[in-house]
Structure formats: C-alpha cells, structure tokens
Amino acid sequence: MKLDAKIPSGPLAEKWDKHKFESKLVNPANRRKYRVIVVGSGLAGASAAATLGEQGYDVSCFCFQDSPRRAHSIAAQGGINAAKNYRNDGDSVYRLFYDTIKGGDFRSREANVYRLAQVSVNIIDQCVAQGVPFAREYGGLLDNRSFGGAQVSRTFYARGQTGQQLLLGAYSALERQIGLKQVKMFPRTEMLDVVLVNGVARGIVVRNLVTGEISTHLAEAVVLATGGYGNVFYLSTNAKGCNVTATHRAWRRGAGFGNPCFTQIHPTCIPVSGDHQSKLTLMSESLRNDGRVWAPKKSGDKRAPHEIPDDERDYFLERKYPSFGNLSPRDISSRAAKEVCDAGNGVGPGGKGVYLDFRDSIKRLGMQTIAARYGNLFQMYEKITAENPYEVPMRIYPAVHYTMGGLWVDYNLMSTIPGLYVLGEANFSDHGANRLGASALMQGLADGYFVLPATISDYFAKTGFEKVDLDKPEVKATVSEVQDRLNKFLNIKGKRSADSFHREVGLLTWENCGMARNRKGLEAMLAKIPQIREEFWSNLSVPGSGAELNQELEKAGRVADFIEHAELMALDALAREESCGGHFREEHQTPDGEAQRDDDKFLHAAVWEYTGTGKTPVRHTEPLIYENIKLATRSYK
Amino acid sequence: MDLTLHVWRQKNGKDSGRLATYKAKNVSPDSSFLEMLDIVNQELIEKGEDAIAFDHDCREGICGSCSMVINGKAHGGQKGTTACQLHMRSFKDGDEIVIEPWRAKAFPVVKDLVVDRGAFDRIIQSGGFVSVSTGGVPDANATPVAKTSADFAMDAAECIGCGACVASCKNASAMLFVGAKVSHFANLPQGQPERMRRVLNMVEQMDAEGFGNCTNQFECEAACPKQISVRVIAQMNRDYLKASLTHEEAVPKT
Numbered sequence: 001m002k003l004d005a006k007i008p009s010g011p012l013a014e015k016w017d018k019h020k021f022e023s024k025l026v027n028p029a030n031r032r033k034y035r036v037i038v039v040g041s042g043l044a045g046a047s048a049a050a051t052l053g054e055q056g057y058d059v060s061c062f063c064f065q066d067s068p069r070r071a072h073s074i075a076a077q078g079g080i081n082a083a084k085n086y087r088n089d090g091d092s093v094y095r096l097f098y099d100t101i102k103g104g105d106f107r108s109r110e111a112n113v114y115r116l117a118q119v120s121v122n123i124i125d126q127c128v129a130q131g132v133p134f135a136r137e138y139g140g141l142l143d144n145r146s147f148g149g150a151q152v153s154r155t156f157y158a159r160g161q162t163g164q165q166l167l168l169g170a171y172s173a174l175e176r177q178i179g180l181k182q183v184k185m186f187p188r189t190e191m192l193d194v195v196l197v198n199g200v201a202r203g204i205v206v207r208n209l210v211t212g213e214i215s216t217h218l219a220e221a222v223v224l225a226t227g228g229y230g231n232v233f234y235l236s237t238n239a240k241g242c243n244v245t246a247t248h249r250a251w252r253r254g255a256g257f258g259n260p261c262f263t264q265i266h267p268t269c270i271p272v273s274g275d276h277q278s279k280l281t282l283m284s285e286s287l288r289n290d291g292r293v294w295a296p297k298k299s300g301d302k303r304a305p306h307e308i309p310d311d312e313r314d315y316f317l318e319r320k321y322p323s324f325g326n327l328s329p330r331d332i333s334s335r336a337a338k339e340v341c342d343a344g345n346g347v348g349p350g351g352k353g354v355y356l357d358f359r360d361s362i363k364r365l366g367m368q369t370i371a372a373r374y375g376n377l378f379q380m381y382e383k384i385t386a387e388n389p390y391e392v393p394m395r396i397y398p399a400v401h402y403t404m405g406g407l408w409v410d411y412n413l414m415s416t417i418p419g420l421y422v423l424g425e426a427n428f429s430d431h432g433a434n435r436l437g438a439s440a441l442m443q444g445l446a447d448g449y450f451v452l453p454a455t456i457s458d459y460f461a462k463t464g465f466e467k468v469d470l471d472k473p474e475v476k477a478t479v480s481e482v483q484d485r486l487n488k489f490l491n492i493k494g495k496r497s498a499d500s501f502h503r504e505v506g507l508l509t510w511e512n513c514g515m516a517r518n519r520k521g522l523e524a525m526l527a528k529i530p531q532i533r534e535e536f537w538s539n540l541s542v543p544g545s546g547a548e549l550n551q552e553l554e555k556a557g558r559v560a561d562f563i564e565h566a567e568l569m570a571l572d573a574l575a576r577e578e579s580c581g582g583h584f585r586e587e588h589q590t591p592d593g594e595a596q597r598d599d600d601k602f603l604h605a606a607v608w609e610y611t612g613t614g615k616t617p618v619r620h621t622e623p624l625i626y627e628n629i630k631l632a633t634r635s636y637k
Numbered sequence: 638m639d640l641t642l643h644v645w646r647q648k649n650g651k652d653s654g655r656l657a658t659y660k661a662k663n664v665s666p667d668s669s670f671l672e673m674l675d676i677v678n679q680e681l682i683e684k685g686e687d688a689i690a691f692d693h694d695c696r697e698g699i700c701g702s703c704s705m706v707i708n709g710k711a712h713g714g715q716k717g718t719t720a721c722q723l724h725m726r727s728f729k730d731g732d733e734i735v736i737e738p739w740r741a742k743a744f745p746v747v748k749d750l751v752v753d754r755g756a757f758d759r760i761i762q763s764g765g766f767v768s769v770s771t772g773g774v775p776d777a778n779a780t781p782v783a784k785t786s787a788d789f790a791m792d793a794a795e796c797i798g799c800g801a802c803v804a805s806c807k808n809a810s811a812m813l814f815v816g817a818k819v820s821h822f823a824n825l826p827q828g829q830p831e832r833m834r835r836v837l838n839m840v841e842q843m844d845a846e847g848f849g850n851c852t853n854q855f856e857c858e859a860a861c862p863k864q865i866s867v868r869v870i871a872q873m874n875r876d877y878l879k880a881s882l883t884h885e886e887a888v889p890k891t
Binding site (some may be wrong): 047050051054065066067068069070072074075084086122124125126127128129130131133134135136137138139140141142158159161164165168171172173175176178179185187210239240241273274276277278279281282380383384385386449450453493495496497499500541542543544548549551552 | 648667681685692695698700702718724748753762765768771774775777778780781782795797798825828
C-alpha cells in the first residue's frame with residue numbers, strides 16, 4: 001500500500017492557495033458529464049452534495065434516515081470554532097492551527113490542520129449567509145463563547161443546538177439543489193458496498209430500506225461522509241443508526257484505515273442506569289465552566305452528597321490540574337474520573353459516576369444566572385434521571401463520543417482507492433489522537449463546502465474514465481456478494497438478536513479498548529472476538545424477509561461489521577506502544593500517571609491494509625513531519 | 638413494572654393494519670419509552686416473530702425521527718418532550734398503552750409505526766432556503782441583526798421536523814411546520830430578498846401535499862416537542878396575504 005499524502009510544497013500558509021491554483025479545473029459546461037455519489041447527509045455530506053450540485057456536477061446523495069435532515073451532526077450542542085478573532089483576544093489562523101495540533105497530542109498532519117484553520121473563517125460567513133441563526137449580542141454582531149483546550153473565545157453557537165442549526169443550513173442548501181434537479185436524493189437507502197473497476201471506485205451497491213431492493217449506482221467518484229464508528233461500543237452518545245459499514249466495506253475493498261484505536265471518550269455524560277439502556281446522553285462541555293467535579297474522599301461513602309462536608313470531598317480535577325482545573329481537555333478529564341471510580345470512590349449505582357456540582361456557582365451567581373446559562377441542559381438531565389440538578393449535584397461519567405480514526409486520506413481527501421473520497425468524521429485527518437471541543441462541526445463543513453469541491457476537479461480533469469455499465473463482471477460480482485451476505489443473515493434462523501451480540505462486543509471493547517488499554521486486556525479481547533463472531537454467524541435471529549422494511553436485517557449487517565471493526569481497533573491499540581491523547585496504554589505513563597508519548601517510534605499515522613478474511617491485516621505508517629511546530633509534552637497542570 | 642401494549646401493526650402501505658396486544662414485563666421506570674419497546678422487540682425476535690418497526694435515531698430529542706401517537710397524543714403528550722425522551726416513570730404498573738403511527742393523508746404508513754414524511758422535504762425544496770451558493774458571501778459580521786430578531790428566528794428554527802403538529806391536528810395541517818420555516822427566514826435580513834416568493838411557493842406545495850388548513854385550535858403548539866409558538870402561523874398568514882396581493886410573481890401583469 002502506497003501512502004502518498006500529496007502535501008503541496010512551499011510555506012505552510014501558502015500551501016492551500018498554491019495547491020488550488022495548480023489544480024486542474026473542469027469547464028462549467030462539462031461538469032454535468034461527471035457523476036458524483038455522496039454517501040451520508042450530515043454536515044460533510046450535505047455540504048459537499050449541495051456545493052458540487054451548485055457547481056454543476058451530476059450528484060446523487062444517499063442516507064439511511066428518512067430525511068437528510070436527521071443525520072447525527074444534528075445532535076452537536078456546544079458550537080463551532082473559527083479563527084475570526086472578533087473578540088480581539090489574540091486569536092489567529094496560526095493559533096487555531098497550533099491549539100488543534102497540540103490538542104491532538106501531535107498526531108495529525110500540519111498541512112491539513114493549517115488548511116482547516118484557514119477555511120474556518122469562510123464557514124461562518126457561509127452559514128450566516130444561509131440564515132443560520134447564530135447567537136448575537138445587543139449590538140447585532142455575533143457572540144462567542146469559550147471552550148476547552150483554548151485560551152481565546154472563538155466558538156460560535158446557536159443556543160445548545162449549534163449542530164442542528166448548521167445541519168439545517170446545509171440541508172436547506174441541499175434541498176435547494178434537489179429542487180433544481182442538480183442533486184438526486186435517496187433517503188432510506190443504505191450503502192452496502194463500494195464497486196471497484198480495475199482498482200478505481202466507480203459506484204456503490206445499495207439497499208432500498210423500504211422495499212428491500214438491491215441496486216447499483218455508478219459514478220466517476222464516490223464520496224463517503226458516513227460518520228464515525230463510536231457505536232462499536234454499543235453504548236455511546238452516537239445516534240442508534242450510526243455505523244461503520246460504509247467505511248468498513250471500503251476498507252475490505254482496499255482503502256487504508258488510519259488510526260482505528262483513536263477514540264474520544266467525553267467526560268460529561270449521564271451515567272448508565274441499567275441493562276435496559278440503549279444509548280448515552282451527553283451533557284455539554286460548557287457545564288464545566290461553572291460546575292465543579294468531585295467525588296467523596298472516603299471510598300464507599302454512601303452519604304447523600306449534601307451530607308459530605310467540603311474537607312471530605314476530593315475536587316480531583318482542581319487538585320491534579322490546578323491551571324486548567326474543571327476545564328481540562330476531554331481525554332484527561334475522562335481518565336481522571338475513571339481512576340477515581342476504579343479506586344472505589346465513585347457514586348451512584350455501581351459506583352460508576354462522579355459529581356458535577358453547581359452548589360458554589362449558584363451561591364456565587366444566583367439561581368437565575370445558572371438557569372439562563374444552562375436551563376435547557378438541566379431540564380434534559382432532570383427528564384432522564386428524575387433528579388433536580390439545582391438541588392442535587394449531577395452525576396456524570398465518561399462515554400464514547402467521537403472517533404478520530406477513520407479511512408486514511410491524502411491532502412485532497414482521497415483514500416488509497418482512486419476516486420474514493422472520505423469526508424468529516426469518517427476520515428482520519430485532522431484531530432490526531434484527541435479532538436478539541438467545537439472542532440468536529442468545523443471539520444465536517446470545511447471538508448464539504450470548501451476542500452472537496454476544490455480538489456475533485458483535478459481528479460476528473462486528469463483521469464480518463466473507462467466506460468462502465470451494470471453488465472461489467474466486477475459490478476455483477478459485487479452485487480451478488482451483497483445479496484449472498486443478506487441471505488446468509490436471514491437463513492441462520494438462530495436464537496439471539498443482533499442487539500444482543502452488539503451489547504456483547506460493545507462491552508468487551510469498552511472494558512479492554514476504552515479509556516485505558518493494556519496488552520493483557522487487548523490480547524484477551526482479540527482472543528474473544530472470534531468466539532463472538534462464530535456464534536453470531538451460527539445463532540443470529542433475523543425475523544422477516546429481505547423484501548420489506550426489516551430493521552433487524554439492517555442491524556445484522558451493521559453488527560457484523562462492528563465485530564470486525566472492534567478487532568481492528570484492538571490490533572491498532574496493541575501495536576501502538578505509547579500513550580497519546582485518547583489512546584492511553586497503561587504500560588506507558590509517567591510516574592504521576594500522565595500519558596507518555598514515544599515520538600521516536602510512533603510519530604506516525606498507522607494505516608491498516610485488509611488482506612483477506614481470517615488474515616491479520618498489515619500495518620503501514622505515514623510519518624508525520626513537523627516543520628513548523630516544535631513537539632512538546634502536553635501539560636495542563 | 639408490567640404493562641399491556643396495544644400496538645398498530647401494518648405490514649406495508651397496502652395492508653389495512655390492526656392493533657395487536659403485547660405484554661411488556663419487568664420494565665424499569667428509568668428506561669425510556671423506546672427502550673421499553675426494545676425489550677418487547679427482543680422477545681419477539683427471540684421467538685422468530687417480526688419486530689415492531691418504528692423510526693428513531695438520536696434518542697435525545699433532536700433528530701425528529703421518532704413519531705408515535707401514545708394513548709391518543711403525539712409523542713405521549715408530555716410538555717416539550719419527544720417519544721424518545723418520555724420515560725417509563727410517567728406510567729404506572731398495570732397500565733394499558735395504545736401506540737399508533739402518525740395519522741395523516743400526507744404521511745402514508747410505511748410499516749407499523751413508520752410513516753413517510755417526504756412531504757416535509759418537498760415543502761423545503763419549494764422555498765425553505767436562502768438562494769446562496771458556497772463562496773462569495775460577505776463577512777459574517779457585515780450585516781448586524783438585532784438580538785431580538787435573531788432570537789425569534791432561532792425560536793422558529795428549533796423545529797425538528799418530526800410531524801407531531803400534523804399528527805395532533807384534526808385537519809392534519811402542517812402550518813406550524815411551514816410557519817416555523819417561513820418565520821425563521823422572515824426575521825433575518827438574509828431571508829428578505831426571497832421572503833415573498835418563499836411563502837407563496839411553500840404554501841402552494843403544502844396544499845399540493847394534501848395537508849389541511851388551520852382552524853386555530855392550537856393542538857400543534859401543545860404537541861410540539863420544541864414548543865414552537867403559533868405566532869409563526871400568524872406570521873406566515875400575514876406574509877402570504879401580503880405576497881398574494883402585491884408580489885409580482887403572484888399578481889398577473891396587466
């Protein structure tokens with residue numbers, strides 16, 4: 001597998017402009033001859049499909065939900081970063097670039113991250129022009145808030161629903177193109193495989209989720225904007241439908257998978273309350289501006305929180321990280337909470353929780369101020385837990401939230417398969433080993449509105465496309481493989497539901513490849529997965545047929561891929577003998593328990609190549625070259 | 638707690654459908670309404686029977702997928718709450734619960750509790766956007782927007798497109814949904830250039846989809862999980878009236 005990142009030469013700040021100028025273009029009148037398939041309609045997919053449609057390409061967009069407006073980007077709460085420096089507090093493109101690289105623990109590519117910071121300013125302009133109702137001040141200008149891992153206020157927001165409003169902006173642009181017949185939309189349609197002809201991506205095989213019909217769509221380029229794989233863990237803050245199938249299927253067809261072990265655990269989520277639980281709910285990071293995180297000093301302390309006097313409380317983030325305190329980055333705060341709970345000092349059912357306490361800020365600022373800042377979050381918390389956070393401290397525990405790993409892409413966002421592009425959370429590119437808050441929305445929209453539309457023309461202009469139709473043997477073979485696999489699920493006729501296998505592999509991954517990993521656990525996990533796989537393929541129950549809406553059949557395909565992907569995550573975590581960002585190997589820590597990077601051996605992206613069923617995939621590396629930033633130890637003490 | 642459910646089962650759009658009865662046993666009061674349905678489905682699957690199909694995704698009240706009428710009320714009737722955020726502690730042991738899909742001509746049933754809300758997307762296609770393409774837009778702070786206008790636009794923009802307004806209306810009217818989008822843009826400077834043709838086109842599409850008219854009983858506002866105010870309907874009506882009398886695309890040239 002050849003990994004050429006295609007980073008343009010020249011000074012960092014000039015690379016993107018130079019690259020755009022040197023890229024070949026397609027004449028507006030010729031663009032309709034090029035068909036582009038976009039899979040996924042979240043921030044990255046919808047913005048890409050809309051923009052390519054505006055430019056005149058022949059675009060088809062696919063999503064498994066009933067409408068493109070429902071993609072999980074909609075659930076992002078806090079905000080979107082942009083280096084606008086509207087606050088005059090010292091922000092700049094370079095500072096956003098630096099913060100993102102450092103936040104990612106020096107495991108991302110300089111050139112990509114710099115470009116992200118550059119186009120961040122265009123995103124805000126674009127969204128405002130679309131009518132996104134960002135928060136404003138009385139003077140009529142845009143408001144900003146602070147977020148973790150930064151010392152400037154650069155986060156734009158729309159109440160607690162920033163993701164929703166940005167997605168509705170991209171969705172409205174997409175719907176406009178659909179109305180103009182520039183984009184064909186296929187809702188309730190799931191991609192089940194990518195079609196390669198002579199090693200080049202030329203289409204996808206999909207299942208119509210209502211009728212069960214399998215069909216093939218051909219194109220000159222395929223764009224995957226299908227999100228992350230956090231649902232491998234079963235319990236996560238992802239939507240129930242989020243899955244790894246599109247990227248996993250592409251991996252099996254030869255696309256390299258970058259850093260699968262880099263997953264983000266968000267520190268402030270509502271803890272698990274019982275076996276019935278189907279998903280976890282995030283409480284915005286912004287709460288840590290006024291809430292103090294603590295646990296009882298005495299292990300097994302069963303007293304109600306208000307009965308525990310201050311000197312018997314351990315405000316562990318303030319104690320361990322005095323300069324960032326409760327606003328320490330996500331990976332660090334999550335690990336600290338886990339340590340406390342592992343030591344037996346956790347609170348709530350099963351001891352899997354710590355307090356997030358607003359008592360002091362209510363005393364200082366008054367109930368009204370706190371209600372104005374966090375009212376809707378407090379209400380949501382009370383709805384789920386039946387506890388009033390104005391009176392009783394919230395209980396929180398870390399939960400899987402985002403995946404930094406994804407399909408490897410070059411500077412043009414193309415994977416190792418020619419013609420297959422990967423955008424947003426689905427690619428591995430910009431966040432290194434840990435993502436900062438309010439950066440996911442930024443990356444999704446940067447990729448879709450600005451990066452892909454500027455790079456894809458070069459590929460079209462330089463490539464001579466072979467004529468492909470549905471009778472091509474490669475196309476027919478892919479369709480029959482998809483069909484066979486679906487039949488296999490339906491014919492097992494065993495006893496266990498897809499969900500029960502999902503829970504099993506999810507818990508295994510959480511325990512061994514979650515917040516902390518070690519060799520023994522990872523090896524045990526790798527030994528256990530083949531047993532789960534075997535039972536899955538012999539004892540799965542999928543009632544109904546393939547020729548109808550069958551949600552169990554949909555789940556079966558996704559869970560089968562989660563099982564395979566969990567194995568890849570464990571392999572990657574085992575091979576990366578260092579700790580960095582969200583990847584914490586217990587064998588590699590400083591004497592005071594902090595992550596210990598090994599830049600001599602692991603200053604690279606790990607890229608996995610599929611080599612066949614039952615065979616161990618091969619690990620390749622893309623060295624990370626830092627020409628502008630000096631490597632440093634990340635410290636928030 | 639143990640419950641008895643009467644659930645609408647309908648194989649597909651052609652089937653006539655019927656209520657079927659199921660027992661839900663050992664339901665934790667901390668579980669959500671959809672998690673209760675998950676438990677019922679697990680039992681059905683283990684027996685090899687067809688699971689109850691229902692739309693759901695984020696399960697945190699923002700994606701707008703979930704769509705069921707619970708005991709006669711869209712999303713179960715709890716103020717500002719989607720079905721996925723409804724928790725079983727608001728029911729009692731031994732309760733009987735009737736669960737039906739959204740009922741409206743414009744939302745045909747796909748299967749069981751799943752309906753087709755494509756009509757909403759087509760209404761947005763007819764005008765629910767600002768016609769700007771990517772690139773070439775002015776700086777975000779070039780046009781100040783009064784905070785009160787921005788806040789009102791945001792109130793309207795919170796709509797999650799779930800369709801509870803339609804399901805709760807005896808006329809199956811979509812005027813809260815359409816009014817929300819019209820008001821969102823009508824209160825921002827970016828929405829002004831197309832304000833008149835937007836309302837004309839969206840109302841026309843709304844009628845073409847087969848949604849009914851508003852007769853001012855405001856069931857929609859009561860059922861809306863985002864508590865969108867019927868003020869948006871008033872705004873849409875005003876804009877529509879003005880547009881139909883004055884807008885050059887509506888008034889034939891003499």
